[in-house]
Amino acid sequence: MKNTAKKSKYLSLLLRHQPEAIGLVLDNEGWASVEELLLKINRTSFSLSFNELKEIVASNSKKRFSFSTNQTKIRANQGHSIRRIELGLEKTQAPEFLYHGTVVDFLDAIRKEGLSKMSRNHVHLSTERSTANQVGSRRGKPVILKVNARRMQREGYDFYLSDNGVWLTDFVPAAFIEFPNNTK
Known part of the structure; x- marks a missing residue:
């Protein structure tokens, strides 16, 4: 397929951030x-x-997209900047x-x-x-932060696991973050 990466990025833009760019309507769960x-x-x-769409969904290394079981709907698994999207994820025990x-x-x-x-x-x-290293390297030399997720959860913070294995939470207070020593 020609321009697979370019088409995947465009699909990500539409399903995660700007469906209105082509007049696409997403439901409240992002479908x-x-x-x-x-x-x-x-x-x-x-x-x-x-x-081509099926190939993008199947081959995307980050598993960004999912089809409904009958393949009549598609959505991004996470990463939305559209505020009204609720993926319907259940609270999960964090590592x-x-x-x-x-x-x-x-x-x-x-x-x-x-x-x-x-x-x-x-x-x-x-x-x-x-994975954190890959994400950080998109903007320069990466710095990896270690989050004490289990302690956060014990103190009342919720965690969710997206379909593509990304852990999600609403906020991480600095008190739960271990910063590398050499990054002042």
Whole structure:
């Protein structure tokens, strides 16, 4: 398939952030009609067939997208900046530690204010340092923060696990974050 990465990024933009760019309607759980999505994407400079869409969903390394069981609907698994999207995730027992990738430029603010969801619906965390490293490296030299998720949960904070394995929470206070020593 031509331009798979480009089409996947465009799909991510539409399903996570700007469905209105093509007049796409998402329901409150983030689902869009596959038929409507394909019709409206194909009115733009992108062309996308159902088979290409299935390939993007199946091959996306971050498992960003899911089909409904009958493949008539599609949604992004997490990462929405659209406020009204509620993925219907259930509270889940968090592992002892989770990781978050960032860069040095944000550390002072994180030390003062903790990790905020910013324009997204949740703070994103991972069980693997390598994943956090990848996320942090998108903006420069990565810094990996260790979050004491189990302690947070004991103190009343909720955690959710998205369909693609990303851990989500509303906020991480600085008191639950272990900062690397060499990042002043």
